[in-house]
Amino acid sequence: QQQVKQSPQSLIVQKGGISIINCAYENTAFDYFPWYQQFPGKGPALLIAIRPDVSEKKEGRFTISFNKSAKQFSLHIMDSQPGDSATYFCAARTAGGTSYGKLTFGQGTILTVHP
Amino acid sequence: DGGITQSPKYLFRKEGQNVTLSCEQNLNHDAMYWYRQDPGQGLRLIYYSQIVNDFQKGDIAEGYSVSREKKESFPLTVTSAQKNPTAFYLCASSIVGRGEQFFGPGTRLTVL
Numbered sequence: 001q002q003q004v005k006q007s008p009q010s011l012i013v014q015k016g017g018i019s020i021i022n023c024a025y026e027n028t029a030f031d032y033f034p035w036y037q038q039f040p041g042k043g044p045a046l047l048i049a050i051r052p053d054v055s056e057k058k059e060g061r062f063t064i065s066f067n068k069s070a071k072q073f074s075l076h077i078m079d080s081q082p083g084d085s086a087t088y089f090c091a092a093r094t095a096g097g098t099s100y101g102k103l104t105f106g107q108g109t110i111l112t113v114h115p
Numbered sequence: 116d117g118g119i120t121q122s123p124k125y126l127f128r129k130e131g132q133n134v135t136l137s138c139e140q141n142l143n144h145d146a147m148y149w150y151r152q153d154p155g156q157g158l159r160l161i162y163y164s165q166i167v168n169d170f171q172k173g174d175i176a177e178g179y180s181v182s183r184e185k186k187e188s189f190p191l192t193v194t195s196a197q198k199n200p201t202a203f204y205l206c207a208s209s210i211v212g213r214g215e216q217f218f219g220p221g222t223r224l225t226v227l
Contacts, residue, residue, distance in 0.1 A: 041220075045218065105150075
């Protein structure tokens with residue numbers, strides 16, 4: 001049962017371009033939406049995160065846009081660099097109950113930035 | 116350095132054998148998690164624990180078992196009942212109630 005749907009599955013952009021990855025969720029009991037970056041053979045690392053009471057969060061070249069009514073959020077990577085080539089996962093945290101703190105991940109997007 | 120260690124990095128086992136993956140953390144986190152990663156399927160939660168001597172099944176717990184006897188350690192056993200165990204296994208930890216989970220480097224298990 002996939003509760004967080006991520007697209008596209010893969011993405012190729014040119015250096016300097018904008019990379020956009022989208023996620024949609026169904027469960028309204030999520031209270032925190034992180035994005036993770038994973039390089040081949042490594043564990044994921046937190047990139048940026050947002051709470052549902054905020055519509056946008058920016059950290060350097062990375063921006064999360066959040067649309068609570070549409071239950072969608074997206075990651076924008078401005079001025080994409082070859083070093084950004086990695087797999088990106090969106091996730092959503094369960095807000096309460098016995099599953100509090102549990103993260104549900106999207107399927108992942110393989111980003112390739114060509115020089 | 117604080118962090119999460121997983122061992123071994125690569126593991127090969129014959130079909131029908133149980134195998135235990137190690138996960139240790141020195142971040143003083145109460146919560147620990149095990150995920151399985153397969154291509155195109157993201158990270159799927161196997162088990163998680165928010166306190167010593169207690170753990171909960173995740174979305175794909177069948178064929179796996181865990182223990183949490185110490186705060187620092189959360190080993191995962193892949194049993195012979197797991198029908199398709201070949202995968203990349205990731206351990207993570209966090210402060211209970213905090214969103215950020217810190218991941219280990221993973222163990223790639225191949226069943227021959």
